[in-house]
Amino acid sequence: MALSPEKLRQIFLEEAEDILLSFEQNLIELETNPDDTDSLNNVFRAVHTMKGSAGMVDFHHLAHFLHEVEELLVRMQKKMVTVNDEIISLLFECYDIASVFINDSDNIDNVLAKRIEQFSGRIQKFQGIQSPIKSAALPDKEESDFAEKYIHIVMKFNPDIFLTGTDPLMLLRELSEIGTFISLKCDTATLPSLDELNFEVFYLSWDGVFKTTEPISAIDNIFIFVKDDHFIHFEDVSSNFVDGINIEYADQKLGEILHEEGLLQKEDVEQIVQTQKKSGELLVEQKKIDQKTIDRVLKQQQQSKQIRQATTIRVSTGKLDNLVNRSGEMVIAVSNIAQIISEQNHAHEFTKIVEKLQRLSSELQEEVMRVRMVPVGTTFRAFNRLIRDTSLALGKRVELYVSGSDTELDKNINEGISAPLTHLLRNAIDHGIETPEERIKQGKPPEASLWLRAFQKEGKIIIEVEDDGQGIDKEAVVQKAKEQGLIKNEELSTEEIYNLIMTPGFSTVEQVSEISGRGVGMDVVRKSIEMLRGTIEIYSESGVGTLFRIKLPLTLAVIDGMLISVGDQILTMPMLSIIEAFYLKKENLQQVEGNRELLHYNNNYIPFIRLHDLFGFPTKITEPEDGVILVVEGHNRQIxxxxxxVIGQQQAVIKSFSHNFREVKYVSGATILGNGNISLIIDVHNIELESVRGGTV
Amino acid sequence: MKKTVLIVDDSATLRASVQYVLTEAGYHVEEAVDGQKGLDVLEKLHIHDVKIDVIITDINMPNMDGISFIREIKKGPFKFVPILVLTTESEHAKKLEGKAAGAAGWLVKPFKPEQLLWVVKKFIR
Incomplete structure (x- = not known):
C-alpha cells in the first residue's frame, strides 16, 4: 500500500500541530523567563524539526522561512542575540505565520510566500550575515562529456573502517560500475598471518589507474563519505595516456611492475571478498528463527502500521471538547431520567431500557474522553535527557527508572504536567540526591535511583517522582519558614511542614542554584498541578528519600462535584477540594475581630465562611448548627x-464563562443540572484568597 | 530476503517518507522516534537474530540524540552496521560529530527519494 504525497502531507500537518504547540508554549515560557535555555532549546528543536519535515513534503516556502527563524535561534543560543521583548514578539509573529500556514496549507503557500519574504528581512536584521539555504543533498552530476579518462586513484583506509560501517569492497564495486582498473596494486604489507587476522581490522590499501567515461565528480561521489577521514587521492592523469597506454611507463620500470602486481593482487582482493562473505554467511547460519517466520511477522507489523497511518484523521481539539461536553451532559441527563423512573415505579421493561441507556451513555462518555487521551510516555521521554544533563552538571550519578509510560492522560493535562515534573525531577537531583561521595559515606550505592511512575488508580491518574536521596530536613524547613515569617511558633504536623515547602516565598536553599532556577519554587509546581485540578502530596524520610505523589483527574472537562444548596440556589463544589463534610457544634465556633469567624477544627483554627453571606443568597438557614459544614482545601490552608x-454527588461538565463574565467572584464556571437549571461551580481558591485579605488566618 | 533499514527520527513526516520510499524500493523498514527507542528496536531485532543492513538516524532528537545513539550502537552487536546521519545544510559540525562517533555517511535534509535510495544502496552489501 503506497503512501501518496497527500498522505505524507497529512502526516506532516498532524505533526506540525504538535510542534507548533510546543513552539508556542516554550515561547511563552521564554518570555517570562528569558534566561531559560531549556525553553530556547525547545523552541529551536520545534523549528528545526518542522523545517526538516516541511522540506520533505515540498513546502519549500515554509522550510525556507523556518530556516531563517532557526538561524536566528542559533544566534540566540550562542548569545549573539539577546532575548528581549522585540525578539520574543518577532518569534511570536513567526509562530503566527507558521500557524496560519499549517491551518490552511491548501491555499496559502503562494500567498504566504510574499508575507514570509517581507518578514525575512526583519529576521535577518538580527542575523548578521545572511546564510543561503541549499536544498541539494548531494552534489548533482555535472554534464558528462563521455570522453575516456584515466584517473590515478590511491585508497588508504584506516584500520578501523569496518567500525564506521563502511566496507571498502563496496567502494570497489561501485567503481567497477562506472569503469575498470587498468592497473591496481594492493598493498598487503600489514596483513598478518591467518591465525592473527582480526576480522574487525582492515589491512589493505590500493593504488591504481582507473579508466572511465564518467566525469571525475562521479568518483568524488563514490568516496564522498570516506574522503575526509581516510587517505583517498584521485587525479585525472589522462594526459599520461595515449590510446590506453601509459606513456610514462617508458621510463618507469616500476609502472609495469605495478601493473603486473595489480593483476596478481586482485586474487588477494578476491580472497578478502571470500572472507567477508563467510562472515556474512555465518550470521545467516546463526539464525534461530527461520526467515519465513520473521518475514511474516514483519509483514504483519508493517501492515498494521500502514492501517494505522491510513485511519488517522485530523480533528480540531475544539470539536473534541464539544464532544466531551455533550456526552457528559448526556450522561447527566440519562442519570436524571433513571432517578425519576426509580422514584415513580415504572414498568420493569422501561427500567431495564433506561439502565441500558445509562450504561451506554457512560461508556460513550468514556470513549469520547479517551479520544483526547495520549500516553504520558510522550512527556516522560524527554526526561531521560534532562536527568542526564542535570546530574552531569551537578556531579551526581542518577539512574532514572520509568514505569507506566503507556498510562493515558488528557492531552491538555499531559502538556501541563511537563513543566512541574521537570521541576520536581530537577529538584530531586539538586536538593534530594547526594553527591556520590556523600552517598558512599552513608552506605548507599554511589548511583542514586530516581523513579518516575504513572498509573491509574480509583479514577485518578497518579504520577510519582521518588528519589532515594537524603529526604526533607523537617527542622530546617520549620526554621526557614520561621525566618521567612511564614509561621510563628505553632506546632506543625509532618504534613503541614511538607506543605510549607510549597508555600509561595519559601526556599531552603541559600544560593540560587542554576539547576533549579531562580524564583520558581515548589509553590509554582503546586499551582500548575492545581491548575490541572490535581493535588500533590509529599512523603519523605530523612536519609531514605522523598516521594512526590501527584493525583490528576482523568479529564479537565468534567469534574466530580458535590451539589449543595444555599437558599434556592444549587452550587457545585469540586470533590477534589473537599476534605470533610459534617454538622457543627456551636461551641467550636469563635468570633474574632472584624466580624470574622474561626472554626476549631483538628486542633487548628480555620476561617469559617457562610456561603449565603458570601454570595448574598437569602436563606432561612442562618444558624451554623442547622446547616452543613464543608472543610475544603485551598492552596495554603483549609477553610x-x-x-x-448537601444534595448529592454528580459529575459536572464545566462551562466556562465568556469573557464578559470574568469578574464573577468565587465562581470558576457553571454546569447544567439534569433539570436544565444552572449550578455555579465554587472556586475554592478564590474564597481562600478572600479569607486572607479579610485578615483571618 | 528483504534488506532491513532502521530509520530513527523524531519527525513523523520524515519517518513516513523514508518508510514510503524504501518500502517502494523493496526494503523492509523499521522505525523509531528517538535514539532510546532505536536501541529498543535493535535489541528486539537482535533477540530475533534479524540482520539490519543500514541505520539512518537524525542527530537532533529528544531523549537520546543521534550522536549518543551511534555511540551506543558501536558498543553492541550491530557495530558494523553502516549508519547514516540526517543533517541539515546548516549542521556541518553535526555531520563531523556523527562521523567521529562512527557514522558511515550522511544525508542532507530535505532529500529527494533518489538521493535516499542512492545513499542507502551505497551501503547495502
Missing amino acids: ALMADS
Missing part, C-alpha cells in the same frame, strides 16, 4: 464553608 444542605 470551612457553610451551606444549607
